[in-house]
Amino acid sequence: MDIFKLLARSTNLKTTASSSPQSTLPSSGARQNPQLFGNDDENLCRSRQKGKKRKRGRSTADDSGAIPEELDFFGNKSARIDRLEGTLSGPQDRPSNITLEREERERDSTIALGTEILDEEECRRILKSHKLKITLLSSPEKQKKGRKVDTTNTSTSNGKAHPQLFPQPLTSFDQLLSRYKIAGRLAQNIVNQGYNLPTEVQLGSLPLLLESNEAELVGFQDPLKRKDDIKRRGEKMQAGTDLLAVAPTGSGKTLSYLIPVLDGLLRERRIPDGSDHDMERDVKAIVIAPTKELAKQILNEARKLVVGTGIKVAGMRKGMVVSKGTEVDGNGNHDYGYDHDGEGDTGGETISPDDDELEDDGVRLRKKHPGQLVRAHVLISTPLTLLHAITNGVSGSTSPLPIVRYLVLDEADVLLDPLFRSQTLGIWGACNNPHLRVSLWSATMGSSVETLAQSTISTRRKSLGLLSARFIRLVVGLKDSAIPNISHRLTYAATEQGKLLAFRQLLHPTASSTDSAPPLRPPFLVFTQTIPRAIALHSELLYDIPAEAGGSSRIAVLHSDLSELQRDRIMTRFRKGEVWVLITTDLLARGIDFRGINGVVNYDVPNSGAAYIHRVGRTGRAGRDGGVAVTLYTKEDIPYIKNVANIIAASEKLSGKSKDAQGGLQRWLLDMLPTPTKNDKKRLKLHGVEERRASMAGRDSKSARKMRISTKSGFDRRMEHNRSGTVHRRRQVVRSRDDAVHGVNDEDYLSEGAGSEWSGFDD
Template sequence: MNVFKLLSRSSKAAQTTPAQKLPSSGAVANPQLFGHDEPTATSPETKKSNKRKRGKNIEDTSVPLPADLDFFGSSKKDDMEPTAQAAEKKRKRASQTQTDAEVTGAHEEQETEPYNADESKRILRLHKLKVTVLEDFAPQEDEAQSEKSKKKRKKEKKVVEKKKDSKKQLFPQPLTSFAQLRSRYGISRRLAENLNEQAYTLPTEVQLGALPLLLRSRKAGEDQQNGDSIASGAEYRGDIDLLSVAPTGSGKTIAFLIPIIDALLSEKAAEGEGEDGPRAIVIAPTRELASQIVNEARKLSKGTGLKATLMKKGMEVVERPEVEDVIDEVEVPDHSEQEEESASDSGDEGKAVQQKKRKRRRADKSKAAILVTTPAALLNALKQDDGAVAELPSVRHVVLDEADVLLDPLFREQTLSVWNACVNPLLRVGLWSATMGSNIEALAISTLNARWTTLSTSKTPLPSRRPLVRLVIGLKDTAIPNIAHQLTYAATEQGKLLGLRQLLHPTALPTNSSGPPLRPPFLVFTQTIPRAIALHSELLYDIPPEAGGSSRIAVLHADLSGTARESIMTKFRRGDIWVLITTDLLARGVDFRGLNGVVNYDVPNSAAAYVHRVGRTGRAGRAGGVAVTLYTQDDIPYVKLIANVIRAAEKLRGVPEEEQSVKQWLLDALPTPTKREKQELKKKGVEARRNVKTEDGKNTARISTKSGYERRVDNRKRGAVKGSKQRAGQEPRKVEDASESEFEGFE
């Protein structure tokens, strides 16, 4: 089936165009974003010594066959042994061979030549990785500072201002293959098998830099044996709080799940079952992203005995015996007043009601080791009747996925309440996102300091504080470099709708259009939920019936039920839906590997929102994605935010200046928004699209190709028809304009 012929209404034959590599064409051999042009240094696996190793060709050995099926075995009767004894010997040999293989695999890394400091620096810089220590929380010498004079303090302040950005930089040993996780860091064998089943072979940039920082070496002192010096950050390995800024679709979920699962397995082996309650919490801003993380955690923890679950309504995380007793004593709410009166009249019936009260119990406490949740769902489960938040002493790992939005004023209070409820002094924190402002870094440091101050008041001995390390891949707050950006001026709202219809029918595009064409499946982002619903109604019958008709387009927003949202997501991933209209609900973290493009029907509220929206395509190194942004006269004061991001992304990709989609003259002509305008845009969006009132006084967002003058003429006609019906004594009936209802959607 040719999708583009079906979508096109043109009777002309489609012109032959050069083959375009699309993200939906399949998996890529190299999921990395940088370092493709320049060859990397020889990996440690290829730099082995000539020393012979036991079990080197173990994979070539065949499985032993029973004696009656070994047709090519020795035919001499003297050499034959009883079948049972032969099978026992073969089993012993196989077990010994497997043991030798494990020993060889475990010690293979010691016999290889690791990267030296210069090679590590070169590889990290080639993949555009930068690892710095934000705060090492070293104890300050107050007495020495008090003895310094004011002049020396002024001099020191000047030196600090000059060297403010020159923080300690680390150069850890890069991870060049997932096979090194088993040999170098000694992760669980079952976890390594699960990674192999999921076809994880070559790590991405964030995995290349984060996993060596979060995983401990297999033996004490092995870092020095492998050539890691103090300057490369060996003293920070495996015992840090990490703040990671990596592009969208670069594998951040796998990067923080592997260390968590490995640590939980090692804790389970050392302490047995351990404490009762969740031991790791992953917080995500939306339910769709949380569901996606749970699926990945279940794949990696298969067969390990660890359970990963999604926080749902009614699920209990902490024990509440007092609350259960109160519930037993409180009257059960009745369905009608008659039942309440009849129960109060007779004592026997009152006893029956009391028995019903006692049978009512809270849900069982969740026994999952890894709990993935949204901040509001977990906070509701932790709140007591008196308003206090219950503590979670069993949690040792907390991950904030999309940390910048979780620590934004919208979610900040809920997220910090959950963070502070984790009172374990051994708590490890991870903050992950594609965009991270300096205010988020300062908030993270202040929260860590406040939490440590609270813990220090207790009488229990505290361990040494973990440093906060920052990992940055590429440029901060920049879109991924492997997609094409198009910034299109549509003048009016009607122009934007016409432009979107042209994208739905590629053969109708002019031949001189710049950039690759947009092909389904793709996402369409709007500013508000009413605008998403209105746009879906307008385009509902824009796809011809022979291509699937209205079933190929859908709308997804937060007002839908959880079941409806899951159904739409499943159909979109399966390919039944080609065009999905949504809000910023799907702008963060959700992985659509086969998504060919993104359309910003409404301008994003910030540069970070643009980075996350367009990051739904071109994931895991897939090239060919297209990001189209339509803007009108009302959007001009805010377009420069997006133009700067596009310019930086194309510069990072190495596009020549004459071929860039955003020219320098456009940047010079666009106005620079003020700080107040940025804040207003982030909170409320473009003012012209916030509230549009209809005739009934309802707030909606009108999307139509008709101008205001045409709407007024139609309204006058409707009023005249209603007036004539009333004068004739007939009941007024609703009259719909055929041209208006053609794209209005029909409730």
């Protein structure tokens, strides 16, 4: 017996292993259950369900202590058969008992295969426990009179109600093969990647999209068999589905749209129309992402899923064209990354149209035009690169893409924002396939973006003379809210110097700190408003990490002014754990999956509430607990900080935290903060805090000195500047005196050094 446990039984002393903060950090390992909601409710309902479905004539003791037949090595099989045949209960109960056991066995085998059909009430309960809300925004069929429709919280601005849907939820990835008949190789690749339990967005979106793929091929593959199979599952034949999904960051949206796209392409290859689909490598699916980093991440995930399927996936590069009639002009050699600073990505692509490295990524190219022709089934690109690829350099017209059947907009709220709207709509308009299926995905989706997407889909189909498809909206949790499994902190620092001191305190926490909030441990991200501020903060903190811990190699800065090769190297070092603190702009705020990030620091207040949601979403990925989000703000940020405070309050309410929880948002702070006007929000979103931008424009102004990132006061900095200016002037005086003594003027001095090189010291 452990004497320490015996003595500590009546005390509150805990062992070191249980109280270690390492066990609750996102970097400590993968979480077994990646779901954010419904775990406790699901277990409770399952226990109740078992109690309700206990059969009459079977005792409670038998249910609690029953041993499976294959494990009951010492049991008497003949006695068990006699009991089933009615030796104990009489001959009248023989058929019913045997039938009950047979039905129970069949039901257990059906559940194991994942083909159990749930009724509407059970679907409603599961979707509600996981905080899933599926709304039908538009349908090709008119609503029948007298049909009961759930219109809870689905009313629109014009008073009309949208019906709420309750499809069969995907409770296990095994159901992809047993229920939806996806390709066996694709199902095996999903298992090989370690996906076992679907997240909320996968639980709700995959059934909708996979049913749409199956319904669209009814006219090509044995229609009677398909209809009978769907009727057997208790489902209805549905038309094509366009989906708008709003789900928290890190909830598995990439897998949610890649699986239906790949499944649809594999189903088309099985159509017996006489064509050799294995030899065709035309682009049939396009995925658009706002940044190069996010596009590369999606490309890597797609490559893992297409192993052995024959589907080719490629990333769009400069000098590549999609359609055969497109030529590349001078404008096609420019590309811009995404950055909230409003700065273009000056780090251009290093691959030319004639580069041999275009054979990478499994892409076959053909030199028939000035640009290289893409030979792949799935193409992943940023909007401007793809728009240049389908634009004719001579006429400036956009070439149509008639065979593209799937268009995916990842981070759709940014792609339909004014920054990318014209580019995205240009690509959308070029996809004139009548069977085009569009899906939009993001963690934040404004009502204006939703209205624009719905109107674009409706206008496009009317112009092509097509019937309108179903347009469905899927919302996980609260719309436009941060993930509930991380801790938020608002820290007032008063000035820029105080903000730098507060950040250094996060880097070097004191042992005597009484704050009960979870600590911030590396690795973590630091977000700034502009690129110059990111560079300045990196220079200020370059030597804050001791040399014994790695020194300056543990801190790095990443922004769009760096070349693509430099950005890739920094990202690789950060993913490997060689870099602990990565300072960046909003370039990495969206979509990038860092599963081991322990925290996020908003050194500068984000430009909008959506930017805050995406920034803090870099931690707590896939349901991991222990992430910390710290936001530092000064008195210049007070007019804009309430947006962030409201999001924090909603996140804490969703997670079920008490109002008096330490480290969270205090109620009095939320009441005292001023509410920003609509013009203030618009100005902040477009330009950020004006004082910080002015500090980079006017370097000698008082506001510039005030907002500079440095621990030195304005007086000390001014004295240092005067001192350096005095030394410089004295050196000029000494040099002019020496030149006067030797008879050398300024023109001779300049002409002498203009075309000469230093040859070293003379002997």
